[in-house]
Amino acid sequence: MIGEGTHSTNQRRHTYARDNVEVGFFTDPTVCIGCKACEVACKEWNHVPDDGFVWSGNSYDNTGHLGASTWRHVMFVEQDRQKGGQIVGSHSLGDTNGENPFRWIFLSDVCKHCEEAGCLEACPTGAIVRTEIGSVLVQNDVCNGCGYCVVSCPFGVIDRRPQPLPDAGGAFKCTFCYDRQKSGLTPACAKACPTESIVFGRLDDLRARAMQRVQQLREHGYADAQLYDPTETSVRGTHAFFLILGEPEAYGLPPKPQIPTIHLKAAWTAAFATAIGAIVVTLCAFAFS
Amino acid sequence: MPNESRIDQLREEAWAKGIVTGCGVDVAGGPIPQKPGYYGQPVVRPPVWTWEIPIYFFAGGVGGMSAVIAFGALLFHHFDVARAAMWIAAIASVLSPVLLILDLGRPHLFINMLRVFKPQSAMSMGAWILVAFGVCVVPGLIALELQAFQLFAGALDQILGVAEGILVFGSAIFGMLLATYTGVLIGATAIPAWFLHHKLLPIHFGTAGLGSAAALLELLGHRIAPLNAIGLFAAAFETVLLIWLSIDKHGVADRAIHQHGSGWLIRIGEMLTGPIPLVLRFFGVIPLAATSFLVGALISRFGWIAVGKISGRDPEAVFASQR
DSSP, X not given: OTTTTOOOOTTSOOOTTXXXXXXXXXXXXXXXXXXXXXXXXXXXXXXXXXXXXXXXOBTTBOSOSOBTTBSEEEEEEEESSOOTTOOOSTTSSSSSTTOSOOEEEEEEEEOOOBSSOHHHHHOSSXXXXXXXXXXXXXXXXXXXXXXXXXXXXXXXXXXXXXXXXXXXXXXXXXXTTHHHHHTTOOOHHHXXXXXXXXXXXXXXXXXXXXXXXXXXXXXXXXXXXXXXXXXXXXXXXXXEEEEEESOGGGGTOOSSOOOGGGGHHHHHHHHHHHHHHHHHHHHHHHHHO | OOBTHHHHHHHHHHXXXXXXXXXXXXXXXXSSOOSSTTTTOOSSOOOOOOTHHHHHHHHHHHHHHHHHHHHHHHHTTOHHXXXXXXXXXXXXXXXXXXXXXXXXXXXXXXXXXXXXXXXXXXXXXXXXXXXXXXXXXXXXXXXXXXXXXXXXXXXXXXXXXXXXXXXXXXXHHXXXXXXXXXXXXXXXXXXXXXHTTTTHHHHHHHHHHHHHHHHHHHXXXXXXXXXXXXXXXXXXXXXXXXXXXXXXXXXXXXHHHHXXXXXXXXXXXXXXXXXXXXXXXXXTOHHHHHHHHHHHHHHHHHHHHHHHHHHHTOHHHHHXXXX
């Protein structure tokens, strides 16, 4: 049966924070029903203000994308492809004798809590820190809203909250429910997920389970199932990884995300060369003319 | 963009007529959306910075490189030029933090910038460079002015001379970093059109800063040969950078530089700092050349921020830069 083998620790109390165990999210779209309970639970627990009341016309997604006031975002991906062993028939588009397949995929997006986090490296105030459970946390009382993390996140997760929303000015993103985890509770989104599409648990366990799940789905005919966890790039893996069907681009996920600090060496070299060049040019100009 | 008021319209229509004829909301490009990525949503976030930042880039460039010129002028006994250049540097060193603080989301917490010293964050390094620059420039200018008015005599005057030399040298060191680090700042980000040019940006910002400093001093009446030589060099180098940028194209990934309004800002900025002042200087029309360079340098900084905003909203650019 599909769904077997991914028993989560969603409903159990835990001591991960006390024992300094690295934890993560594994999000599986094949069991997601698009109920958005995760979005609601996140907003309620974390007192996240509204992110605009807009009808996008993009399937059932009126949330849009992750941002300062959107820490969970359920995507509704519509594709003209077959989903696993889906029987193409009366549910396909038009009456073309079932030749036009159609699939609808729901995936709950969240901050990836990167192993090498662009926002954390970029933060000039030290407001963004790495916690004992491996998550990346913005200390709201320290952040002065310089906005450098916003352009440094390769996933476009963190953003500055505009006026007139409460607590405006600072940078905000998913906290991995650090406060709940300190008390041995599961993050609000995973707790609320009715199908355990969001699985919370120890990072090492979760990775093994995710691989197992991909294997299981492939055996069941989901040929394009893969794990989205960029371990091969300078991001060096994430604490929130996703099972996806098809290419990451369709989910607005960067295919090969890189941490911006990889450009620092070359950029600073160019800057120092220019600085020395400028002083040489100036001295020459005064000496020879 | 439809919003919740549409619900009220539908309710009213249902109440009045007993039936609703129109749609709630049109499906965007359905049944299968054809926009790139996920409904064309941005993959990375565009910068949240507003007009203060390009003006700061400009002021930092002019001020920082003015300190470099002040050092050269002092070394070769152009005392008046050194004083004027240090005045520009000092004004920039006061104006720059004000602009930066204005742009912060929480300006009252600006001092948190100095909580940590973080080499891997160009923003942190910039804050410290700016502080060090201010610490050298302001007392340096005071020392220079005290000497100019010959308030002290004998040994005291000699000590003042030494202090002034050290402070102006320090101003030049931190000034040239102030003028170039801004290129590192936006080069080391996740915005495709920026990081694809992370080597060009510090060179461009530094050169534009040097040329602008010389141009501003010339406009203030210091029409001497060394400043003209610097101006000539900067304009020639900017022309080279213009050619570099038009050769080093990355297609879809950096199209914000070559298309849209942002592309025009970049092009206009390049022309006004490159070929135009170069030709004008050859014909000796220095005030016009200097004005052109200054305006071009300012437009170009606005152009690069605009490029970041457009490139950051472009999912195809992100995909193209990674595939």
